[in-house]
Amino acid sequence: MKKLFLIGMVLIQVFYLFSATVIVADVKGDVFALVKGKWEKIEPDSILEDGAKIKTGKNGYAVLLLENGSEVKLWPNSILDLTSVDPKNVDLGLSIGKIKNKVKKLAKGESFKVTTPASVCAVRGTEFMVEVDEKGKTKITVFAGIVSAREISGIGEEILIRENEFLEIIPGVAPRESVPLKVEAPAKTISITDVKREYIDEVRMDMTKEEVQEAAARELKFAEYEEGKTMIDYFGKRVRIEEYIVRPADNQFKFVALNERDNRFDYFTWKATFNKELPEDLKVANEIAFNEPENGWSSEPEYWVKEHDCAISNTIDKVTWKRTRADWSQPEELTEWKIFPGGNEIVIVGEGKQISSKTLIPSSGGDSYTIKYDLTDGSSFSVDVDKTSSFAYDKYASDLSNNYKEEYYFIDDEGNLAKRSDYNANPLACNEELVITADNFKGPEGKIDLVVEPEIFIKAGFLKE
């Protein structure tokens, strides 16, 4: 194939014996030549003569073979004047774009010159590239041999550009010294080591991107921890916590706390019904309603809670209670307390059994005492309170049937019990874990186990004093 091509070239050369010509050896994409004032698309093996002009489109490439054996490659979006293709005196004019010239060693008296809007460069046996942008700025890169270049209008000195150097020339500006190439040599001269280095760079850059994307995923996990949605409970179990506020009615809000562990799901709901419609910002109402002076309000506050309706459950066993207030000037009363072991209902308070009196029976220790509740139907029950632990752990056992017991653990985010002294100094600086057990509970581990902040149970008015 190569031989045929060479024979063809010789024949063509014979045909054009008396005129200097250029053969278009290869064409890719759109390549045009200016013929009789019109741009016409050219094909491989076209012949161009002195004075011809050649243009490549945005996807066009062309390779020109000169009679003296030199080769000129045109890159896309280039315009090249074949001012002179006389083998002894080649003169090319590049007005825009990029060409790469592989010039055969010239005999004495022969020349090869490329003119751009900014520069004139001349060579002897070399390989170099010329690039011109829209403003005429010209970059000459030399891969082999030496190229001399000067500014088109003669400003400044002529500069010699040596192998693996480049020079940029701006029209009307004296050229400065050429500088070494900082990029790799052309692809065909890249060694296996260079290729490997390129691949290593690729992998490193990819790792950097991966790290950025992984950090975006990890950031979400940290936000969950920062918002307290995951912690360790007193028993060393990881517990997920979610807390929400919803508004069932204009004068109500409902606090929902959900806990999930490996083998269980517990929840607590507290619905507060107010005396009037609540504002959008709940804090406004709650700062009034939950800051009642010790001796009660002297006049009706703007917001007060008529009823607290609470439930705590492990989805199988449940305990509910209600505290109600007939009027703002009346004290809050426990009006309902029910236990639902495995779905059965046991009424402790309510349905005709209201608390008629409450008696505190101190023990000798001081940190433990008993509260006796008398009910309107003549029955009664007692709650034993034990706060004797040196760590912040309280126990409330009721003399109801089935050993009903509430235990309160005051813990940090890693499940460690706070010291009693620390808890006493600042009770709100701990998380509170409430564990309710009874012999007849049917749910997982026979208990209800819930972690929240202590303030919630205080506000919701649980049995704890």
Next chain:
Amino acid sequence: MRLVINYWLLVICLVNLTAAEIIPVGNISFGGNASYFEGESQTKGIDFNLIYVPAIKLSERISILPGIYLNYSGAKSVQELIGGGTLYQDEAGINLNLRYIRKMRENLKLKMKTGYKWDYLRETKDEDWGEGLFDYEKFTIGVENEIKDFSVFNKFQVAIDYFTVKFPNYVTLAESTYGKEVSTEAAPSPGGNILDFNAIALYNRGLIYFTSNSIFNYELIYTFKDFPEQRIVKKNGEFSDDTRSDNKVDISLLYSKYIKDIEFSWGIKSNLSFNRSSQNHYDAERYEYTPNYYDYNEYTIGPVLSKNFLSLKTELTILFGAKSYKERKVQDKNGNYKDEKVKNNYTAISFTLSYPVMEKIKAKLNFNWFNQSSNMEYEQIYKYNFTTYNLLIGLDYEF
């Protein structure tokens, strides 16, 4: 596993079909890692990383880079230590990716990439692999252009990635089966898989050699994240139908100079990050609403130094940083909100020693130290004022 096998069979077929040249590159590192928080030992374990890329050179212009990245860590990194009480047993990841690189011109490369990553995090001892709450899967597809000698840049890159992250085991408790049973009236509706997100990331990197020994490097990243299931919380604590979206800009700058005579390099590194999120926050225990809860600005700056003592290489990076939240309020020790906004100041120090023990094998020691101080006083569930560090000793084989 089947996917991994199929992936490599595809790669082998590709190589056989094209009789292409394979140039493997990669790295294996192995070591022991210990982490400490406030002076107390947190986690100890082994660390293993493998990067294997049998690069396939199909022609002078076209290369295909199939890659597999494996990692296992038995101890917390410094990032994992921030905040204290995060649960951690060990973490493992596998990342398969395929890159196509085409040299369009001598100075222009077009690259396309797709990849899939599985990350597994066991938070507790009794948790099985694949059951971690924060396990995630990431799918990426992207295009990149790299130009050499573009304007003043020796290297200039622009890229766009689309990636999706899914946490298959994470569903909000409110949207779980039990959670829905809890409230028959006015149930909370925050959305289910609220951590899942889709993102578009635009990258621009530039490298300038002022001289052969001094370089300037910058990186701009814009990331848009869309959380299709995460509903926005309203001022009254309930959720709207709108979903969360975040816009983040990261800017990294590095100037570095190498002094050949004394084999020493010094540089200055700076990072700036700005995150803007449409998500708000509602503290249900204190009825406190915070708009744009995740909005923050973060800045770091500090020196980057390295020095060779014969074959021993040392590197030291010190970064001084500050992270300021735009809207997030400071809480006192009891959790009560104040008017001041949260600001965390920190110092991060990283020190690395490496010494070649055999050809291509280096012994490595890496020490990371992190100290944070904050105006946030409420540390019941998360620590804002702390010192933490970790130490990694191991071997590194690069091929």
